[in-house]
Amino acid sequence: MAQKEFILTYEGLKKLENDLEYLKTVKRREIAERIKVAREFGDISENAEYDEAKNEQAFTEGKIVEIEHKLKIAKVIDDDDIDTDTVSIGATVKVKDMEFDEECKFVIVGSTEADPYKDKISNESPIGEALLGKKVGDVVVVEIPDGNISYEILKISKN
Incomplete structure (x- = not known):
């Protein structure tokens, strides 16, 4: 295995x-x-x-x-592995919550170091999975227990 x-x-x-x-x-x-x-x-x-x-x-x-x-x-x-053209693990992603018109940022990390209180979300979480591979300008829809939430990707950067 x-x-x-x-x-x-x-x-x-x-x-x-x-x-x-x-x-x-x-x-x-x-x-x-x-x-x-x-x-x-x-x-x-x-x-x-x-x-x-x-x-x-x-x-x-x-x-x-x-x-x-x-x-x-x-x-x-490594920082050199982080792609700023598309969302990848290690990237910092600035998004706009389409429903509340608020901006927030997430750092996409592996599941072992996820810490939502520090805006570090797992690549395996619903939001992390939805963001991976997307580009600036893309809108992602994430299924959450209360329904759906939409984010527009504003910026992708290295820490």
């Missing part, structure tokens, strides 16, 4: 690498210290602090494996 590649911008790659470094160094050390302290309480069979620390250790180790896997299969989108 082919593995799904994780598409990341350089910024997203750096964030994942920093998260991994934090988990491997700081978080592991904190959890080891909590386990050591919890063991000093005596009988670990009925030690809630010990159980909680071991559960957190297992979760953290799982997260480390997950991030390492993502980094192994990541495809990093």
